[in-house]
Amino acid sequence: MAEAGAHLTSSTGGEQPSIFELLAQESLMEAVKPALRHAVKVLAESNPSCFGFLWRRFDEFYLLLDVLLQNHFLSNCSASFSENFYGLKRLAKGKGPGLHGKTRWRSLLLLCLLPYLRAKLEATFARQREEEDFSIRLAQSRVQKLYRAAVAVYPYVNSAWRAWIFCQQLLFVFGTVRTHHPLLWLAGVRLARLTERDIRDMEANKSKTGIMAGDSTVQRLRWLTSQVARGLAVSLSTSLSLGVFFLQFLEWWYSSDNQAAANSLTSLPAPPPPLHLHTEDSAGDGMHCPLCRKLRVNAAALSTSGFVFCYRCIFAFVKANRRCPISGYPTELQHLIKIYSPDS
Structure with missing residues (x-):
């Protein structure tokens, strides 16, 4: 029995990661967003006139940072930030190493846009529930009524989505499927461990980027734009790598029940x-x-x-x-x- 389940916790040998590695890399980004939200809230409270717009548009601000970060890692490491942090990579089904074309763009959309839309739906659902709790109904048109109906259906769709994730993870544990999450299946990729050759290839790709003497002005401008985006993504990823454990601690601290006084008058x-x-x-x-x-x-x-x-x-x-x-x-x-x- 122990030999049959040894692959579930093994961290050495083979390219198949364990379920615990996969769940750990998922929890990384889930902890970063609440911690960053609290940091923005502190800035907005200290200086509402300068940083208040960051708090009001936090979801869009986080989406921009997330797109820059994930696009950099998908292009250079064939993995998201959290996957690369835990030494994992994405392999396209039936294709060679690396992510190219539609596979990379599909991965980027599912990594960034889908969580953004889900956060907006959850916020809308929370507002509708608060309207019911406060016993207030603002004037509504036919479109707004349909909108409320769609929001009312969302909890059932969300429950079905979570059930799908649980079944996928259960099938992965028993070795029936090779992906533990529906988003990976929709993106057409699976996760594997990084090898020494992968690390050498990533280092070699970093040294190849540059401009040639015969490049046109458009090519030079495109290269400059990509370098600026790369530098921003690298600096962002480096700061997240250094502060990720602090952000996780900060998220835990301010989500604790002991911080209920944060909403008080003081x-x-x-x-x-x-x-x-x-x-x-x-x-x-x-x-x-x-x-x-x-x-x-x-x-x-x-x-x-x-x-x-x-x-x-x-x-x-x-x-x-x-x-x-x-x-x-x-x-x-x-x-x-x-x-x-x-x-x-």
């Missing part, structure tokens, strides 16, 4: 009093909404800044901008606190 500095909001018709009464400038209806406060607004006004603003309209602090819908007067 997690951000208190903003200055809204003296600039006092106008002739609202000065002194404190009953007007800073957004619509009318008497507040269904008052709600933001726990991140302490300002009070109309519930519908602040709900729509936070949903669209994910920040406080007065202080600029990063804000989510769960930071809204409804205020009930004793008379109501």
Whole structure:
């Protein structure tokens, strides 16, 4: 029995990686994104005017970095960043070494674009659930209703996708299939361990890049652009390689239940009093909404800044901008606190 399952944990001999190596390289990038998100959030809280847009567009910012990083490693190492970090490579089915043409572009799309779209769907699903929790329904058109219906179906599709992944990994453990993840099967590749020859070939490819004396201006410009992109990807990959364990620790620390106080009123500095909001018709009464400038209806406060607004006004603003309209602090819908007067 032990001899039959020895290949599952073996780290020496053969090109077939163990299931534990494959799961470890997957968890690497899954830990990097939350840790980088927290770093961007700290920057946005320290200086909302300069870094607030990074927090509001974090998914697009991360997608750009991910495309540069993964494209560099797929082109030069025939593997993603995390796969190369664990000494793995991608082999195209029925083809020679390396990734070429459609196989490389398909791998890049499945590595970067699909997780981006999935993150957007999960964020949309979370917002729809928050609307239900807050018992608020904004005006909706027919297209928006269809959009809500599609979002409602997403949890079932996600459950089916996770079941597919589990079955694929189970079949890989028993040796029935050669890929442990559906994305690898869709990309038409499988994972194998790097050999000494692979490492020598990668070093040789790095020394071949350059421009010749007879190259045209377009070729020189294309080479310069590729070198800039390569340098950015190398610097990014080097910094991630050096700080990956710190990022994993940071992600674990801030996802711990002990950090529940991060959403409390003391997690951000208190903003200055809204003296600039006092106008002739609202000065002194404190009953007007800073957004619509009318008497507040269904008052709600933001726990991140302490300002009070109309519930519908602040709900729509936070949903669209994910920040406080007065202080600029990063804000989510769960930071809204409804205020009930004793008379109501």
